[in-house]
Amino acid sequence: MTGLTTSEVEERRARGEGETGARSVTKSTGAILRENICTLFNALNFAIAILLFAVGAYSNMLFIAIIILNIVIGIAQEFKAKKLVDELTILNQPHAVVLRDGKETTIEAGDIVKDDVMVLDSGKQICNDAVVIDGRLEVNESLLTGESDSIDKTAGSELYSGSSVISGRAYARVTHVGDENYTNSLINEVRQEKRVHSELLDSMRKVTRFTSFLIIPLGVLLFVEAMFLRRSGTYDAVVSSAAALLGMLPKGLVLLISVSLATGVIRLAKAKILVQNIYSLETLAHVDVLCLDKTGTLTDGNMSVDRIVPLGERGAAEDSDALLRAYLDASEDNNVTIAALRAHFGADDSTADAGQPAAPASDGRFAAQAIIPFSSKRKWGAITMRAAAGAADAPRHAQEGESAATATGTVFLGAPERILGANLPDEAAALMGQGLRLIAVGYLPGAWTDEERLPDALQPMFLIALRDNIRPRAKETLAYFRDQGVDVKVISGDHPDTVAAVARQAGLERWRDVIDMTSVPADAPDSTFDDVAGRYTVFSRVTPKQKRQLVQAMQRAGHQVAMTGDGVNDLLALREADCSIAIASGSDAARQISQVVLLDSDFTYLPQVVLEGRKVVNNVTRTAAVFFIKTIYSVLVSFFCLALNVPFPFIPIQITLVDACIEAWPSFLTIFESDTRRIRGRFLPTALGKAAPFAIVVTGMIIAFSLIAPFGETQNRTVMFALLVAASMVAVIKSCVPFTKIRVFVCVTMVLGAPFALLILPHLFEVVAMTGPMWAWFAVAFVVMMAVTAAIIAAQRAWLRSRR
Incomplete structure (x- = not known):
């Protein structure tokens, strides 16, 4: 058996019978451009800009420059992350052994051509459809069928891409390449089919749906009311309505999340940790149960x-x-x-x-x-x-x-x-x-020749003890997860005594809580697995199907579960877990299906992944509250304006100043801080809860000034805008506690920057110099606003304590 010659390989490539190369796990260039440009938020902002341009409100269009800058920053950051991840993906791509010119040659899976003879053995991912021509394999087709039972393949049997070799060795002739494969790039499709749970992504979808539902009808109603009930001119109607709509859009928040995640992926890529799905970085930060395989994970596999x-x-x-x-x-x-x-x-x-x-x-x-x-x-x-x-x-x-x-x-x-049967030699217990x-x-x-059973008269020959070294930093890693409230469980196919001993040596506290999973019937109900998963920490003699059932049981108990693995026997559990982590030295299939790949094959790097996820979630949650203040009060004030037939009190250029100096500047400077505290609460309720007190008092202030109207229209707007800026600044300063050098810098520049812009460009922002009475109203209103804010925050805390 010689396989193809070099000239035959070239002929097949020339006929288009070769692979087109491995599919990148990252977004394509077109996808990055499309997802950053063609968004609903951008469409609404550009629509507002077009309306302002149509009525000649050019100065109020300054916000569109911020939108364009946001797009450029988002694209640049994603391209940078894509470049690093693609470079690491090359190291993670599956390889194949083929017969070329009569020799076994290792090539990249993307270099396979039709009629190549693949050499398949244990742990290999089958990259192309093929037919066995010699030998025998035991194949796992769980990614195709969802069933964990292995299938025997002999000469003449068909092999399908996406399946994996459990044992045996065989030669197989490739029948399909590229798009002709039965499951073209099945591993990538499986990864896409499985919806990654991302609280940040889900929360922003909710906000997008909410604002999209409100913004168009509210905009139309505000415009119609201004034109036909108040008899305002077209210019005033468009400017007033545009300001209300712009305030509802948390424009920089989507970019903030994207940049934060991309930055975390870049930092991990430099540490040779491949994040194949950007949102899995956030998922791992929320994990409270970590399932570790013994061989190759707790141990080094050598x-x-x-x-x-x-x-x-x-x-x-x-x-x-x-x-x-x-x-x-x-x-x-x-x-x-x-x-x-x-x-x-x-x-x-x-x-x-x-x-x-x-x-x-x-x-x-x-x-x-x-x-x-x-x-x-x-x-x-x-x-x-x-x-x-x-x-x-x-x-x-x-x-x-x-x-x-x-x-x-x-x-x-x-x-x-x-x-040896149930009665093992005395030496066995001591060795295990x-x-x-x-x-x-x-x-x-x-x-x-009977493969289904063992002979009765089997004579014992040897008992062989194999040592698998504990990873050097395993104890420190398990101690870290224990301190962080993450429950670590060890899952293995080995004997209970062996797994428990390894868990003890690795520093697992509950290593004595071990169960032999052969005692759990194959058809046991979910309640049995729920009980087992909750009571035990070490699971031995676990089948691939049982690994998946254990993960599902932990999820039913409300846990976020991460699973590490390196072999084909881990595939079902990896696919089921909230976050799947593969060891690079393991099987091709495990690497391809997992969201995170440890290219140095060392699970002790996991705390670094958790910390990067926490940085993202903590920083975004802290800064998101400031963005939501404007969204909440813009919606509430818009309804007030419709009810009393009064114009929205601010204009687009004023909203732009708040966007740039009070929201964007502090947020993007502090988003890269190393805030690695444990995550408390959920993103959206936490962010909205922090924003609500300030949004409520701003809304109350606007309603009060609109009803009382102590000054003329321009003076009233100036005082209200000054109070809005001051309240928003207080919210930013509060979010920066405890202070660091960068946070102090941000707060100082913000407090000086926004008033400076108003002082030197009053006509641009359509404000007037504050008189004594105006300052008096401002001071009284500000004190009342802060007192009410403090009272609301205190009430919030008391309510939260009562629910614990």
Whole structure:
């Protein structure tokens, strides 16, 4: 079997029978431009600008410059994040091993052409539709069917892109590439189909729907009332209505959220943490349950043989070591356990193909006659051996029915409880208590071809203890999550004693709360999993389906769940979790489906991801209140104006000054602060709750001045605008407590900047110099406003305390 030649590959590419390259996980350039330009907020703002331009209110159009600046900043920041993430995505793209010019060659999945012969083994993602031409595989098609049960694939079987190899080794000829694939880029489609829960995104959608519902009818009513009831001119009607509508739009808040998330993604990208969905950064900040896989996550995944314990007469026999070496020589499995055994028994470099682990040095006394590949479902594999006289013949798989008469014996390798039965040797408990992972080797004279069951007369040969090192900073990481109120759970397929011992060594407090999931029936109701998920911290002997059921149970209990994984057995749980995190050294499929990929394959970097998410949520929540003040009072005042047939008291240029100096300037300067406190409460209720006291008193002030009207129209507007600016500044200053150097700078420049603009450009903002009576009214009104604000805030706090 030689596969394609280089010239044949080029011919197929020329005919368009090659892949078009891996699909980027980031937005396309067109999507970034479209999502930043073609928004409802932008459309409404440009519509208002066009109306102002039509009536010649050019100075009041200054707000459109801020809108354009917002668009430019948003696009530039997203392009910067896209560049860094795309660079990291190259490292995360799946690779394939194909036969080219008779040699096994590792290439990028995007370089595959039609009729390429792929070499597939354990952990590989199947990137293209193909047909098995030799060998045998156990395949997980859960991303296609949603079912966790593995499917056997033999010569002639069809393979579908998006599925993953659990065990075995086979050659498969590619039948489809690109858009012809059954599930073209299925992993990306799965990621898009799963709606990422983002409180910030959901909240802004609610605000957008609310303002969109109000803004057009209110704008029409305000204009009609001004034109036909108050007999105002077209210019005054448009300017007054535009000011009310502009106040309802929290223009900079959407940009603020986008820039904050993009900045967090950029910082993590520089630390080699790939965030494949920008909103997962926020999701992980809200997580209160973190599920960790044992192997490759708590441990570094680099297993080594700690000791080998011979069992019974068979383990002491002269040919036992030779049989085990022959098993490893013939095994098609390519997992960390087999790799550790091969490393322990030595490697014969001459047998190693490109990209494949070297096989152990066999003494040639035995050769494989029939192979039953290891299966994670049955937890064992077997190889029937024959004498070396026929060693030149190629190994055959078990279903070919080799005669038992030609077999020397069959070597079985798998989980101790399967190979040795329920009564494990005394050494087993002691070894598992040290956190060692155990596998057992058994022997049966003659051949064995039944894949569904083990023979009754299986003779024990060896108990092999494998050590998987705890990651250096695992204790500190678990302690961090414990201090932050995140409940860490360990989920593994290993023996309960082994998993509990590793959890103890890693510093997990509740390591004794362990359950063997084989005690939970496969068809157990949801209530059983709800009880198990709440009572236990360490879960052992967990099947892929049970991992998903445990995640679902935790979610039903109201938890935000993050799941880490590295293998195909984690796919269902990763897909179900609120935030999925893959270890880069794991399987291709796990990396492709996950929202976050740790490219250094070290889960101890997770606190950094959590901290970046907290920065975003805390900073946006703190500053959003200032934006919502204007939205709330603009809506309330608009209804008041309609009810009493009075004009909206401000003009667009005045709203623009508030937007630029009091909302945008402080927010964007403090959004990059490192506020990593635990997140309290939900975004929208918290932000609206903080904005409400100031919005209410501003609305009350406007209503009072409109009814009393102590001065002429321009003087009244000047005092009201001065009070609006002052109240908004107090809200910003309050949001900056506790003060830092940057917050003090922001507050000082804001307090000086806005009044300075009014002083030097009074005609632009249509205000007049304050007289003594005007200052007196301003002082009394300001004191009353602040007193009422303080009373509302105190009432809010008392109400919140009563609900706890």
